[in-house]
Amino acid sequence: MQPGKKISREQGDNNAGDYRKEYIGSLDDQTRYWINEDAKYFLHQALSTPVMNVLSATEGAYITDLSGKKYLDLHGNGVHNAGFSNPEVIAAVIRQLNEKLAFTPRRYTNIPAVKLAKKLTEITPQGLDRVLLCPGGSEAIEMAIALAKQVTGRWKTISYWDAYHGNGFQASSIGGEEHFTNGQGPMVPGAFHVEFPNYYRNPWGLKSREEIDEAYLRQITIILKRNPDIAAIIAEPVSSTPVVPSVYYWERVREICDAHGIFLIFDEIIEGFGRTGKWFASEHFVTPDVLVLGKSLGGGIVPLAGIVTKDKYNILQHRSIGHFTHEKNPLSCAAGLAEIEYIEKQGLVDNSRLMGEYLMQKLEELKEEFSIIGNIAGKGLHIGVDLVKDRITKERAENEAEQIMYDCLKQGIAFKVIEGNILTMRPALIIGKDECDLIVTAFKNALQRL
Numbered sequence: 471m472q473p474g475k476k477i478s479r480e481q482g483d484n485n486a487g488d489y490r491k492e493y494i495g496s497l498d499d500q501t502r503y504w505i506n507e508d509a510k511y512f513l514h515q516a517l518s519t520p521v522m523n524v525l526s527a528t529e530g531a532y533i534t535d536l537s538g539k540k541y542l543d544l545h546g547n548g549v550h551n552a553g554f555s556n557p558e559v560i561a562a563v564i565r566q567l568n569e570k571l572a573f574t575p576r577r578y579t580n581i582p583a584v585k586l587a588k589k590l591t592e593i594t595p596q597g598l599d600r601v602l603l604c605p606g607g608s609e610a611i612e613m614a615i616a617l618a619k620q621v622t623g624r625w626k627t628i629s630y631w632d633a634y635h636g637n638g639f640q641a642s643s644i645g646g647e648e649h650f651t652n653g654q655g656p657m658v659p660g661a662f663h664v665e666f667p668n669y670y671r672n673p674w675g676l677k678s679r680e681e682i683d684e685a686y687l688r689q690i691t692i693i694l695k696r697n698p699d700i701a702a703i704i705a706e707p708v709s710s711t712p713v714v715p716s717v718y719y720w721e722r723v724r725e726i727c728d729a730h731g732i733f734l735i736f737d738e739i740i741e742g743f744g745r746t747g748k749w750f751a752s753e754h755f756v757t758p759d760v761l762v763l764g765k766s767l768g769g770g771i772v773p774l775a776g777i778v779t780k781d782k783y784n785i786l787q788h789r790s791i792g793h794f795t796h797e798k799n800p801l802s803c804a805a806g807l808a809e810i811e812y813i814e815k816q817g818l819v820d821n822s823r824l825m826g827e828y829l830m831q832k833l834e835e836l837k838e839e840f841s842i843i844g845n846i847a848g849k850g851l852h853i854g855v856d857l858v859k860d861r862i863t864k865e866r867a868e869n870e871a872e873q874i875m876y877d878c879l880k881q882g883i884a885f886k887v888i889e890g891n892i893l894t895m896r897p898a899l900i901i902g903k904d905e906c907d908l909i910v911t912a913f914k915n916a917l918q919r920l
């Protein structure tokens with residue numbers, strides 16, 4: 471690492487800190503050998519390399535390391551809604567390979583791609599009828615913004631501080647974290663940012679939900695007054711921390727978009743496919759003009775992402791906003807279709823809601839006992855626990871969060887810390903009450919040992 475450079479904790483835990491070193495020291499020789507080999511050949515970067523452990527298997531709600539130790543994974547990079555290595559997704563991929571149709575050159579289509587597009591228009595909110603696919607979420611974000619810019623003829627955007635929408639020039643520019651942009655010179659012009667509503671931590675000390683919503687909405691209207699030529703507002707409907715905005719907040723943003731001819735783009739790359747207890751988080755609030763999907767869309771096995779938008783925006787026959795080699799990859803589409811069918815068949819959307827409620831209730835009970843738990847927020851199995859040094863000042867308990875994370879890891883529960891102090895819990899949607907209890911017990915043990 472360059473001297474004097476500090477690693478941001480916005481998106482994840484510190485991969486060069488003392489707790490990480492101590493944890494790696496506790497792993498066996500074989501594992502440490504491969505960690506060092508990985509560090510020798512990959513370019514180092516915060517959040518990924520050097521790594522914390524080496525995996526030998528990912529299955530269901532669990533990941534297994536080289537030593538054979540199993541961890542209930544509450545992170546999964548968001549690809550594991552139907553569980554890792556889902557047998558039905560694997561079977562669909564193998565079937566597709568055996569049919570000798572693993573790729574389709576551009577200008578051709580294939581049946582899995584058409585079936586997946588049809589299915590996506592059926593399960594996404596009413597009025598979203600047109601699909602464009604691509605390999606990764608960052609690219610899907612690029613397509614969504616390109617669509618909004620092409621259709622509106624405008625080039626400015628409003629998005630949210632602290633949000634992550636992927637890598638790449640435009641996706642990083644609308645993202646709200648300096649971690650992904652600083653040191654690269656000017657980013658895309660006209661990318662304005664506002665704060666995401668936060669009912670636990672708002673800078674004005676406001677208490678009522680209504681006042682807080684109005685204060686945050688004002689940030690949008692101030693920009694609009696000076697820049698009536700905004701093409702799109704881009705957001706995750708529930709932030710990744712997570713903060714769950716009020717229905718009123720998104721209804722007002724929807725009204726603003728309609729009044730000014732602005733696209734509302736919802737990034738559901740994490741929240742789609744049942745994560746928040748509905749098929750799509752938008753369903754808790756309003757229907758966007760573009761829904762951006764990714765991660766679990768590839769069944770946790772292959773990369774796949776895309777956008778679903780309104781039929782009336784199907785007017786770019788003269789352009790190509792998603793010119794990707796793997797645009798209609800039959801293998802990816804077969805995986806995506808199998809994933810969706812599995813979620814449907816197993817009732818995982820309902821399970822996410824029910825297990826989310828159960829886990830939140832158990833965590834609330836812990837909050838009664840441990841004052842370090844400042845706030846618990848979430849929807850479905852998308853939960854965040856905000857740890858504080860003091861409930862009045864809400865000072866972030868960053869060291870404690872990291873200590874708890876490694877303690878839980880040793881107990882076989884893996885989660886990620888974001889913003890330095892928020893434990894994020896996003897397990898596979900297949901978990902039951904037993905697994906929720908494992909999470910709560912490990913967390914309680916770690917809290918007692920602090």
Ligand SMILES: Cc1ncc(COP(=O)(O)O)c(C=O)c1O
Pocket residue numbers: 606607608609611634635636637706737739740764765775
């Ligand atoms: C909300 C959100 N948007 C976009 C992306 C980018 O997706 P990908 O990594 O597939 O490019 C991510 C990835 O973490 C994400 O969490």
